[in-house]
Amino acid sequence: MIAPETENLIIKFINNQASISELEELENWMEDPRHEKLFKAYVKTNYAIDFNMRRFDSEKLKNRLLREMANEKKAIKLERRRKVMNYAAAAVVIGVFACAYFYQFNSPAEPIEEKPVELTLKNTIEPGTDKAILTLEDGSMVALDKTNPYDAPHAKSNGEQIVYKNVGAKPSKIEYNYLTIPRGGQFYIKLSDGTEVWLNSESRLKYPVSFRENETREVELVYGEAYFDVSPSTEHKGSKFKVLNKNQEIEVLGTEFNIKAYRDEAHIYTTLVEGSVTVGSGGQVQKLAPAQQSKLDIGSNTFNVYKVNVYNETSWKNGIFSFRDKPLKDIMKVISRWYDVDVVFENKELEAVTFKGVLGKNQDLQEILSAIKTLSIIENYEINEKKIILK
Template identity: 55%
Template sequence: MTPKIEKIVIKYITQSATVSDLDTLSEWIKTPANKIAFKDYIQSHYAIIHSMNNPDTKKALEQLLLRIKKEKTLVYRLRRQPIYKYAAAAVVVGIMVSAYLFKNNLSDIPVESTPVIVDTNTIVPGTDKATLTLGDGTVVALEKGSTYQTQNANSNGEEIIYKAGNKKTNEIVYNYLTIPRGGEFHMVMADGTEVWLNSESQLKYPVSFIDGVTREVQLVYGEAYFDVSPSTNHKGAKFKVLNQSQEIEVLGTAFNIKAYKDETNIYTTLVEGKVVVNSGTSKQYLVPNQQSNFDLKNNSITVYKVDVNTEISWKDGIFSFKGKPLKDIMKVISRWYDVDIIFENKDLESIKFKGYLDKNQSIDQILLIMKSNTINNYEIIDKTIILK
């Protein structure tokens, strides 16, 4: 399964597939080998304890394939309608996904109980928003519905784009882009490098770069995905990302850095190109599909192979978890929904899940999916979620 097809499958499962996606998926599945690959993918990402020989599992997969075919037909009937009407056709297979999505590796049978929900009106999915701090200390709020424009940059409230300077400069002026909990933001720097910033992140960067001089930015904290403009477009100038105790040097590449303040590990994932991760005492060269784990406690770096799509799916509106413990998963949830999480049942912290979730789902939808599998019950009070 190619990365492109995998992304489409994930989008289908998370109810975000477009008409074009359905066309591509439907045609791809027609090939017998691809149909087998599709079944294997569903098994490895969503299978519960049951094996593929389980008749119910086989039936669920066949129903999924049939549903894709039906949805494609429905989409064609509605092609002349506004996009929002037929986008809903890309729905997930209800029974199957509830059986597969977010199933832990244990065979616990949850106790049926009604969740206590005091008020969830204040808990909403994150959105595009950021705070821009200029070189002179001026603070500007960037969010949907607002615009911002200067000689060097403009923003429509969903992203900010810097212009390449028309005149040479030897002075570097820095801006800070800060993303709060419950936010995300996209930016294009003056050299053409694109950056996607996740919730609770901050980036320090030059308003413009000096020709031929190494381009340096600093991920102060948080998570960011970089698609770097190659050095060949900038008189050979390298690109470096500084973060706490590590430095990443690139020559034109795409990679992800995760370095949150409340975590003691920094993860650098290479999508394409080449990077060098330097901790001062150790250097590690990464090739595509590798991730480095810099342990801040013992100042050591380990490198291993990862599923890149799982690591960077957050920038495409999808939560992707493969064998992650619930404690780590709820950190991601807490940042995106801007909530506090309390584990009343400490045993839940280490339970592992696998699956994908649409970041636009309500918090109730996500918790009910979890509750249907392992969480016995939960309680929501204001902006605090208590897992029981």
């Protein structure tokens, strides 16, 4: 059994996101032959779909790792560099092996002649981008994207993020802005107190232009999903930080956590990355420890707390969707928000099919669907303008 922290290292390594220090840690772990076997078994079990879609460029990967090594502050011995390079090359080999392994044990004995998929492509479906709608205190709205920068006395945006200034003066009254992320969008915001927030597709955040000193800092996740890295209360004369939602309230002193509260879902998920938070609803209060997730049932107003893999719950902000035994219905909800499409299950039994996999947020949607089809998770699919039909 692989420990969660080691599993996170493997996932980051597979997706070319591991730092040199993390590669060293993984290398040390794999020096045990038993661990090397666990590594290969994990890749074969979890990454068949990912490797089937990915086009590896081992030379580019080697060059990237070499650049990272050159930038590392501490010296790295030549022998260790050689070992890291071997692991990088091994990832490519294992990727090919993972696909071969999958097909060997999941393909029919006799080849089947596949009929070409009939597609209706009236519009090209692109992955989501950085974009948002900013609603100012007077109700006026500003579109934020790479073609439309925004510069105001209290905030500035380059189209990929918006950063609010700490003006220092105590506001006579609190004025609020809204940041709304449409389907097919994402955005980063830095609040005036230094708190950082990553907003996922189809989300909306309400927040003060400037916080008052010695008062609780409050923002509202109106709906959607957001990752918070809260500026600690020690930097704000002890002022607490609260995230409100119509169904729950989260109180923190300074920590990192993820909230998923979509309008079309029956549950609200709060995942603590580090620090400590309390989650309250209807008189109930739950205190979370790192790597714990609270699940609030909106209908019955009841809480459950689980131990979770933090990486799987928060990787979306780093450009990756990581799924672990998720039903296809839930996965397609994520896909529909990011690619701004509607998904229809012609075969309703497919909704409950589960699988593990890692998808890059910049991958072509047809590539993802073709891979799911190739792996016999679905029999076929059709794209009709902005509608995906799974068969």
